[in-house]
Amino acid sequence: MSYELIRQLALGSVNQTLTNQAEALDKLDQQYQTSEFSQKQLLQSLDILYKTVSPGNNGKIVVLGIGKSYKIATKILSTLNSLSLHSHVLHPSEALHGDLGVLKDQDCLMLLSASGNTPELIQLLPHISSEIPVILLTCSKDSKLSNHPQVKSLLYAELPTHLKEDTIHGVPAPTISTTLSLALADATVLALSEMLEADVLKRKKMFSMKHPGGSIGSDLSHLNDNLLLKASNRGEDEVSNQKASCSSQASSNSLFSLNNLKQALATKSSDTSYNPDSNGSSLASSDDEYSEKRVSIDSNLSNEIQKSQSYQINVDEFSKISEIGLLKLITLYEFIILENPESSSIRQKFKLQILQEYIPEKFVTELMKDFKKVKLT
Template sequence: MEAKKYLEGLEYVSRTLFNQSQAMKNMAEQYRESTFARDQMAISLSILHRSLKEQGKIVMCGVGKSHKVGNKLVATMNSLSIQAVLLHPSEALHGDLGIVRDGDVLVFITASGNTPELLQLLPHVPPSVPAVLITCSKTSKLSSHPQVKSLMYAELPAHLSEDSIHGIPAPTVSTTLSLALADAAILALSELIESDVHKRRKEFSMRHPGGSIGAGLSHLNDNLRLVETDPSAQGKFFSSQVSSSSLLSLTQIQKSVTNNGSVSNSGSLDSDDEPTIEKNVLQCSKQPPNSLGIDSTLTKTLTMNQINPTDMSELCFLKYLTLYDYLVLEKEDGSKSVVRCNMLKTLYKAEFENFTGSRTWESFLLLLKDYLI
């Protein structure tokens, strides 16, 4: 009996996903066929683009779930170097309206187009600030307001509305449509601002240096290269950007090794602005040191797995380049070598970024193997 209940729930999930996908499919067809939707979107993009060209910004505004959608959209725009802020209409009426300046664009997010808080706010918005409406309603109080210059219209058929699907009007399908439509508009706006995809990727890499996304684009990030060439910036940069489980920087190793090659017997090394760095931050063989001047005491602290380039994914390789200053490699004969990650970055850039022919990761691995081993 209990299992049957969960199976029924699973069927409900499947049905909900199908209805959501149908609503998305309907919106995609709408923007291929509807003159009204296409014209309104074109006007919206022109308003937003003109504001940004004149050093204005985009002010997202909504209530409830729409406010949370606006928060995500602002984050997306900022990562694409599009100036945007989030404004709550209730807070705006208590002083936050000061964030809106001449030249800005106000973007209202409301499925119904009749949200009272937005209607109360609009009379207090400077007449010089145009408003764009993201909505699921073609006709509404806000859509007919003279200060609302255009719509980003996400049509939601009655049979696919939340009330029809769930029996309650909880914002789900409408927020999905609003978010998807706004995301599409933001990406289009990004291309209008900069048509060169390589320049957009480079800019994005500098706005999004963290996580696997940042690792995948680290070879484009000038800020990382700046840190490599400025020793005074390395300690502060890596102490704030890299977790304690990453490799020690080459600068820290050099500071820890004295002129006669001896190393502090403590289990961790001092950094510029942290008292200690956690033990075992590298996985390394505890074999006697070679001519590189890495003392055996230090080697025990730096424990590092042997890296096999033929088994390394491109994402893993780029993560190494982002997180680490150098790699300590154990060769088959038991000797070790230190490889500067900035050298690997140069190699990668030379092969992929500046290579005009076709180049695959597999072919690069062969070159990498010769370089590392």
């Protein structure tokens, strides 16, 4: 057999495996839309998980598996941790040699076994307190574990006979069964997180706090309070000076004519207090903190603005405001906030800075290049 023919056969094998995986997932989707048994077992499992990690109980989800199922268990644990759901992974062999000490009566167990006949898990159950509910994630609803009296509910991923690994490949290496198990586990964990917190923005913010690294962390960096606080502390002294300067400027400018005000703003652009190229001030949005000059994001200043008398106006309205109108605003309000619809570009620049070494001065310098002057007429 030529090597080229071997390559073509390998390509066909990959395509067939992907087709089989897709078919198995499609059948899993149909199963949970039509099977009352699967739906009932899923809801019972969610009830157990919810009760375990709810604030009144403060238990944890302990995931167990061996072999490939242990690898799936570690992935489930990682997802639970990222969603701030108290959890632990346990190897059944280690559990029998002392690690059972991590279990408390308020916890629950999630056992992973595609066949439902894993000897190590069967041997473990007699040593588990009857107070601890057990959930079984399996591809078989008729097995030793699925029929065990300590197992309270199933997360059942049906694997049709024609899609079993030994039927497809001739070798029972876990592939489709692990795909189904992971897909069902992920769906269940995400549903649990939604049951505990319905507000998607709160879940997203919580996730950003637990996942600050990598591309995911950088995409959510504008929601991470730890990161915002760190940036704030770096420029605390500068912000104090800046706030004092802004307050002084607001008081004195109310006495200027419009021409004098323009001249004052131009003069301020040469020091650290103000820059007219910055659209007049900072940029605010529902999920972004803001500041001026060398401090990129300052939650303290943002909080101060929110507590004080402030007036919001967009760039077009500000450019058309009359002299009397502007002086009135300066007199009546401590802060004037210029709104800009291009806040996404600021988040993108901040994300790129987080991926690299975060230098506030560099971030602001790059940011100022995109700001446009607001012309007062």
